[in-house]
Amino acid sequence: MPSLSRVEATARGALITVESYQVDLDLTGDAERFRSTVTIRFRATPGAETFAEVKPHRLLGVRLNDRDLDPALLDDNRLPLTGLAASNTLTVSAEMAYSNTGEGVHRFVDPADGETYLYAMSFLDDVQRIFAAFDQPDLKAPVTLAVTAPPEWTVAANGQLADRPAPGRWEFAPTAPLATYFVTLIAGPWHVRKDEHDGIPLALYCRKSLAAHLDADAEEIFTVTKKCLDRFHQLFAERYPFGKYDQAFVPEFNAGAMENPGLVTLRDDYVFRSAVTDTQRELRATTIAHEMAHMWFGDLVTMRWWDDLWLNESFAEYLGTRVTAEATRFTQAWTTFAMRRKAWGYAADQRPSTHPVAPEEVADAAQALLNFDGISYVKGASVLRQLVAWVGDEPFLAGLNAHFAKHRFGNATLADLLESLSAASGRELADWAERWLRRPQVNTLRMETAVDADGRWAEAAVVQTAPEAYPVLRPHRIGVARHAPDAPAHLFEVDLDPAADRGRTVLAELIGQPAIGLLLPNAGDLTFAKIRLDPASADAVPMVLPGLADPLARALLWGEALDAATDGERPVTSLVSLIAAALPAETEVIIAEDVLSLSRNLVDRYLDPLSRDAALLRIAGACATLLAGAPAGGSLQLAAARGLIEATTDTRLLAGWLAGEDVPEGLAVDADLRWALLHRLVVLGAAGEPEIAAEAAADRSATGAERAASCRAALPDAEAKRAAWEIVTSNTDLSNRLVEATAEGFWQPEQAELTAGYVERYFADMPAAARLRTPWTADRVATLAFPRYAVAQPTRELAAALLARDDLTPGLRRRVVDLDDDLRRALIARTAVAAAGA
Secondary structure, three states: OOEHHHHHHHHHHHHHEEEEEEEEEEEEOOOOOEEEEEEEEEEEEOOHHHEOOOOOOOOEEEOOOOEEEHHHHHHEEEEEOOHHHHHOEEHHHHHHHEOOOOOOOEEEEEOOOEEEEEEEEOOOOOOHHOOEEEEOOOOOOEEEEEEOOOOOOEEEEEOEEEEOOOOOOOEEEEEOOOOOOOOOEEEEEOOOOEEEOOOOOEEEEEHHHHHHHHHHHHHHHHHHHHHHHHHHHOOOOOOOOOOOOEEEOOOOOOOOOOOOOOEEEEEHOOOOOOOOOOOHHHHHHHHHHHHHHHHOOOOOEEEHHHHHOOHHHHHHHHHHHHHHHOOOOOOOHHHHHHHHHHHHHHHHHHHHOOOOOOOOOOEEHHHHHOOHHHHHHHHHHHHHHHHHHHHOOHHHHHHHHHHHHOOOOOHHHHHHHHHHHHHHHHOOHHHHHHHHHHOOOOEEEEEEEEEOOOOOOEEEEEEEEOOOOOOOOOOOEEEEEEOOOOOOOOEEEEEEEOHHHHHHHEEEHHHOOOOOOOEEEEEEOOOOOOOOOHHHHHHHHHHOOOOOOOOHHHHHHHHHHHHHHHOOOHHHHHHHHHHHHHHHOOOHHHHHHHHHHHHHHHHHHHHHHHHHHHHHHHHHHHHHOOOOOOOOHHHHHHHHHHHHHHOOHHHHHHHHHHHHOOOOOOOOOHHHHHHHHHHHHHHHOOOHHHHHHHHHHHHHOHHHHHHHHHHHHHHHOOOHHHHHHHHHHOOOOOOHHHHHHHHHHHHOHHHHHHHHHHHHHHHHHHHHHHHHHHHHHHHHHHOOOOOOOOOOOHHHHHHHHHHOOOOOHHHHHHHHHHHHHHOOOOOOOOHHHHHHOO
């Protein structure tokens, strides 16, 4: 079906003004369909013609003003409207289909108790799966919703509940003006917890089978919510503008969360059923803060078109991290941002699909979906942090508040925001925006030093470079830190001028100082740039890193080592040596977790099988040492145990823990850890279908079903692989999560010979498979099912042949382009490893 183009949206926006939506949904039918009736009131240029969008199973009736329209006029998802009056009323009745892909109205039957739950996801093009609409972000209007549901169900929506005139009938008050992609509801036998803060009603929803787990964490979730609300009210003159603040933890959600005003939806993985690390609790807190930031950036003031997506996501990412660090117990949120989030941003910005933070043109909504990536989120947030460092926090916030006041409940563009920020800061921001927001790719800041005969720095400079394809240098305000063993850190700030000779900025403060320890550029992580140490500093890292007190500095040094290995500038074996030397001394959970996960990814793809086995043995040893020294029952112990499970080949240890034998004191072998142990045993050929079936029988939850699907796909058995591949490429009956879990478990580096025949099949089968599913799910499956461990030139040749076709979906093309580039990097890195070993 056609995706709305910017040209079409601009033309329609000039013709009509939407005044209101009156939506009535009947959810009492069968398990496949529901009834939808919407009345839209809108003004238009008299005599004009336009269209509304709807994606029905069956269109039942259409009435425009005083005339009935033939439902057969519907062309794909477009309903043509002609002969418009100055004031118009459009009523559309339809039978709509439930989905199992997390879009439209998603229907889920809980395997734990057989209860049915519904939730609505209207994002991007999917309100049309719920009711007919003018589906573009700049046609905002109040929405009044009424729902008929089974009488034992609970229903919630964006607006406040206004009336329940009969059992099963729920009528909600009109909302403030909303973009169509924010409309949501939940319906089912939801468990609810309620509270109130500063005059704002609060509620939490989850499935009944998760009730005890939500109750255990409700105080923490409410506390985070309240503290974030307070902090946003301190930062912004505009109070939270949407009445109540509900948060619903919904099953099989595609995203982390969705910022629907009045009813935020979050994936119910955030309702923890097993022991979790503080990193996972922090991630839940930053997600809550991120979605709350959207209440101002996206909901109160909405982008006019998807080219300004960054006005939503970059600001929510920046403010979500900032408010979490400032208002909650998770004070090290910027360390997590540096370690985990920026790794995502740097990777996205270096791939062939890179794009500006604020592109000049996003042709249609389908292209917009592809830009929900590490650039729109993390690079944009990092750019905002750099802007704050440059103009100052007070002028920055003054500009934001002026922006809210001017565009309240309306739409705005990059130009509108820059106007407000320039007026508040007194700085001309056009050149800054051109370099930072309109140009893609990432700069590298490399330290260059020379030492004189007396052991003092005769030369110290930061050299900024840019990729050949995008030769733009940028202004940076950065910190530079000198770290030495048994000495306090010395930190100072410096401005990097993009017009400087060859991008070189001399650090005059260091000239003549004793050349001891290491020099860390971008200390404090104030800018978005890759860093590289000078050779002497790189040599000093193994000695300095274990004793470095500042977790953010440690995160930056680990990030530099991981990135240098990713780029093939240093062999992965050197990274493994650093892990063996420094990881056992790590105390920050996020650093330990991400060093292990990111390095494991590099080891699996960048090393030949023999070298990989040796590297995993060393990583497992580092995890065992970390585990032995970690406090019992704490986050670090759990992180070390998970890392050991993923790296070890000691099936006796794994089976023993699964049986409750020789488990470290304080480590809970709960449902999630049991699945991790079983999955590793399956991969290693030490457990099979009987063990998977027994574990699934003991864990009859949705999570258990997903873990079992992943384990079955990971079985080192030809028939199991055949069945899994059929699910990945042709099954549309299973939900999004079960298909994704199967794809994720399929490829294992230990099973290269068994899965060799599926490398070619991926490139043959995936084009048709991608067209079977909606874009969000199809793109995710295409990524997970890619033969990422088949690091060889023939794999790249197969990718090139696929990309030469003209029948690929935009999402599949982008995924394969980027994943093929990952193979290119892996081949380069293998060359570096071979050269280092020669």
